[in-house]
Amino acid sequence: MHIPKNCSAWKACLKKGDSEDKQILHNIISDMCVPLDVEQRFFSELSAYDNQASSKTAINNAVSVIRSDPKFFTCSGNTVALRSFQRILRIEPGSRVFGHISEAKKKILFVRFGLPIDTAFDDLPSELTDFIIQEISKDPLTFGNSFRIVWVTDLEEAQPILNSILEVIDRLGLLGFADEQRAAIFFYERSELVASFHVPRVLDGINWSRFRPVSDCSAASGKTLPLTKPEEFGLPEAVHRACEVKVSRIEMRTLI
Amino acid sequence: MISQREALRIFASQAATNEPELYPYNILTQKNSTFMYGWFDFPAEDILVQCLKNPETPPWIFDAIIAACKKVGAEFSYKLLSPKKDDLQDGQTFPLERLLRLVHLVKLGELQSLLLALMASIIPRARDFPGLARSVLSAFSAYPQKQSDAVFWEEYIEIPDFAAFAFRQLVSINPNSPQIKENLKELWKKQLKQNWEIDAAFLTEELLNKIGITRVMDIFESIKSQDIALFNEIKKTIENRAQFDPRIVPIKEQMEKAYPKALKELFNTSNIVYMLNREPPICIEELNTKLSGISEQLKSVLIEISNIEVYTSSASWQSAILPDGAMKKPTSESPKKYVSEN
Numbered sequence: 001m002h003i004p005k006n007c008s009a010w011k012a013c014l015k016k017g018d019s020e021d022k023q024i025l026h027n028i029i030s031d032m033c034v035p036l037d038v039e040q041r042f043f044s045e046l047s048a049y050d051n052q053a054s055s056k057t058a059i060n061n062a063v064s065v066i067r068s069d070p071k072f073f074t075c076s077g078n079t080v081a082l083r084s085f086q087r088i089l090r091i092e093p094g095s096r097v098f099g100h101i102s103e104a105k106k107k108i109l110f111v112r113f114g115l116p117i118d119t120a121f122d123d124l125p126s127e128l129t130d131f132i133i134q135e136i137s138k139d140p141l142t143f144g145n146s147f148r149i150v151w152v153t154d155l156e157e158a159q160p161i162l163n164s165i166l167e168v169i170d171r172l173g174l175l176g177f178a179d180e181q182r183a184a185i186f187f188y189e190r191s192e193l194v195a196s197f198h199v200p201r202v203l204d205g206i207n208w209s210r211f212r213p214v215s216d217c218s219a220a221s222g223k224t225l226p227l228t229k230p231e232e233f234g235l236p237e238a239v240h241r242a243c244e245v246k247v248s249r250i251e252m253r254t255l256i
Numbered sequence: 257m258i259s260q261r262e263a264l265r266i267f268a269s270q271a272a273t274n275e276p277e278l279y280p281y282n283i284l285t286q287k288n289s290t291f292m293y294g295w296f297d298f299p300a301e302d303i304l305v306q307c308l309k310n311p312e313t314p315p316w317i318f319d320a321i322i323a324a325c326k327k328v329g330a331e332f333s334y335k336l337l338s339p340k341k342d343d344l345q346d347g348q349t350f351p352l353e354r355l356l357r358l359v360h361l362v363k364l365g366e367l368q369s370l371l372l373a374l375m376a377s378i379i380p381r382a383r384d385f386p387g388l389a390r391s392v393l394s395a396f397s398a399y400p401q402k403q404s405d406a407v408f409w410e411e412y413i414e415i416p417d418f419a420a421f422a423f424r425q426l427v428s429i430n431p432n433s434p435q436i437k438e439n440l441k442e443l444w445k446k447q448l449k450q451n452w453e454i455d456a457a458f459l460t461e462e463l464l465n466k467i468g469i470t471r472v473m474d475i476f477e478s479i480k481s482q483d484i485a486l487f488n489e490i491k492k493t494i495e496n497r498a499q500f501d502p503r504i505v506p507i508k509e510q511m512e513k514a515y516p517k518a519l520k521e522l523f524n525t526s527n528i529v530y531m532l533n534r535e536p537p538i539c540i541e542e543l544n545t546k547l548s549g550i551s552e553q554l555k556s557v558l559i560e561i562s563n564i565e566v567y568t569s570s571a572s573w574q575s576a577i578l579p580d581g582a583m584k585k586p587t588s589e590s591p592k593k594y595v596s597e598n
Contacts, residue, residue, distance in 0.1 A: 095257045099299070103387070112455045114420030114462075116394035118357040123398075127465075131503070176298070178259035179306070 001031055001039050006047040010058050017055025024059060024206065038073065042066070062206045086190055088245075090143070091165070094182030094252060095121050097133065100141050109135065122181045133184075133250045141186070142244045165253050177255060185251045192245040258291075258298055263306035266291075267317055276316060280304050280324035284358075285351045301354045308362045322366055328355050329370045336377040336385075349388055356388070360395035371395055386417060393421060401429050413439055419446065420454040424462060431466035437475050444479070448489045456490075457497045457504050469510050476511065491515065539567045 003011050014025040034042075042065055049061040066073040098121050101109070109115040109132065121129060162185065169177050177183065258266075271279035283289055289300035304321050307313050332352045335344050356374070359367045375392050382389035393412075406429050412422035423439055430436070443459060446452040464472045480487040491511055498508035543555070543566060559566055 093257060096298075107387075107390070110390050110394070110421055111417050111453050112420060113458050114422070114424035114454075116360075116397055116421070117390050118360055118394060119398065120361055127503075176258060178262070179257060 001028055001034055001043075003029065004043050004047070007043050010046060010049070010061070013053075013055050013058035017058075021055040021059065028206065041072070059206065066206060088188050088190060088193065089162070090186040090188075091168070092184045092186070093176045093180045094184050094255075095180060096176075097121055097129075097136065097184045097250070097252075100136055100143075101132075102139070105135065105139065129252065133252065137247050137250050140244045140246045162251075162253065166255055169255075180255055182252045182254055185253060186247045187249050187251070188245045188247045257302050258306055260306045260310035260312075263303045264310055264313060264317070266303055267307050271317070271320065276320035277323040277327070280321045281327060284324060284328045284354050287350070289354070299354070299357070301358050305358055305361045308358075308364060325355055325358065325367060326370055328352070329374055333373055333377040336381055344385070349385060352388060353391055356391040356395045360391075360398050363398050368399060371399070389418075390421075393418065397421075397425055397428075401425060403429060405429060406433070406435075410435070410439075413442065416446070416452045416454070419443060419452065420459060423459055427463055427466055431463060432471075436463065437478065440475055441479050441482075444490050445483075445486060448486065448493065457494055457501075457507070460494075460507060461503050464507065469506065472507065473510055473514055476514075480515075538564055 011025065014021050017025075042062075045065045045068070046062060049064075051057055051061070098118065106117050110117055113131075115124075115128065115132065121132075124132070165183050165185075169183070267279065283300045283304060286300075290297045291300050291303070304324075307317055308321055328351050332344075332349070332355075338344075352374075359371050359374075371392070375396060378385065378388050378392045406426055409422040409425045409429070412418040413426075415422075420443070423443060426433070426436060426439060440456070440460060440463060443452075443454055444456045447454050447456045460472060476487065476490065479490065494504055494508050494511060498504040
């Protein structure tokens, strides 16, 4: 986004802040996926604040703007009602699948089956990757303590999403797929989850420094397909803090 | 994985130009070295991997990464050569593990001599650092293998933790080598007789993909002629595995075709002794339980040679016996005798 002159005080405050504040500023500047009308209204309302005393106040002001109209600024991270969904899908770059293999499992793959450790997943023939995936899904997976995009939907709803996986990656501005040949989709049951969800949003980088928007996506980041139930907030996808889950299956989808 | 373009951008923005190898060195040696990219966290050495793979990487970045790799490699080679294990406690080998992963993934000729040097340091300490040994052999296997490398892998066939991996390398070098036949035979023996933790059925299937079922069956035939007990165990193992592993089904089917059950069962002494010692009559349900898995053809042969009357159900069997245990004389209403479909 281009920060207009009337918000230069706000920009200067963030510049003076700590590394996290600077990262948030970087996120905002490098986010090229925000629709123009959203961008204009955001900065127009932000310029009305005159208490840009510190970087923290500057961030709070920006958060206040997006919370003032959650529908326009896309839901502002409301919590998703878990009861709405039966099945959880999660998408990750194909090369990350190897990262889910525990040391103990790596040893088994090497000693019992003679498979290499830390190899490039895409270098292996598909029958072997299928076999490894089958082995991985036997144990619970810990997805790590960071935010992820997941889909919280019934499988019928998910099918159109999964059929156009590249479009979904672009729509959500997901990074890490550029040089990937395949995406991994993990399926698990709602009962496996202990963590809560929040919906992704336009301008998510404003109060979360670790968020890094894609810079060259063609779609508007955070725009999502509508679902019908009101408790679903019109969004089939959500973000959650990951936990240990037992996946029911893992599918690999070609991205090319 | 992070894109090559983004990796280059991160490297260029982070590395100080006066000492550019410091940044890749830190990535390899600092604890908890991961980075967040989009929604995912990646191992930090992925930045180095992608820079090395990117043909547009400027020479100063490429050279800085290679120099950092060599520095880390040299430091650890020195530590591994030290007879004191204390120099490398558990958990302190992570920079070497990262380096080996990098060397494995980039497959660069510039790093091959470093890899060979690391192998020379790690392999003699394989007992102390089995994880490192697995990593270095995996990295080595990613580089083109020559016919002469077969001699190297042959040595590992004899070591339980490396045997399966070495076998797959030998298959990739020359699946038609006469030695492969001996190796597979040996691996089956080690698994079934010495309880090695290898999966010989999986390895057989891997070999089958390269040389075809006919040649795999030749190997089994050779095992059968030399060691029938081992052969029978292999057959049983394959039958069991095929129940839950579809990869093994073609081998099982081929074995059943080549070695039909009837032949083996006909001369199975325990079956014959059971039938000859059995007090007549017998009902087919009990017969089926006792001789489970037996073919219809063999069943009829056994019934014939043992001269036992077999009835179609326990009810008809019971009604064929008088209260004093004697058999009823045959009448037009006699219980129905079992007649094999064959």
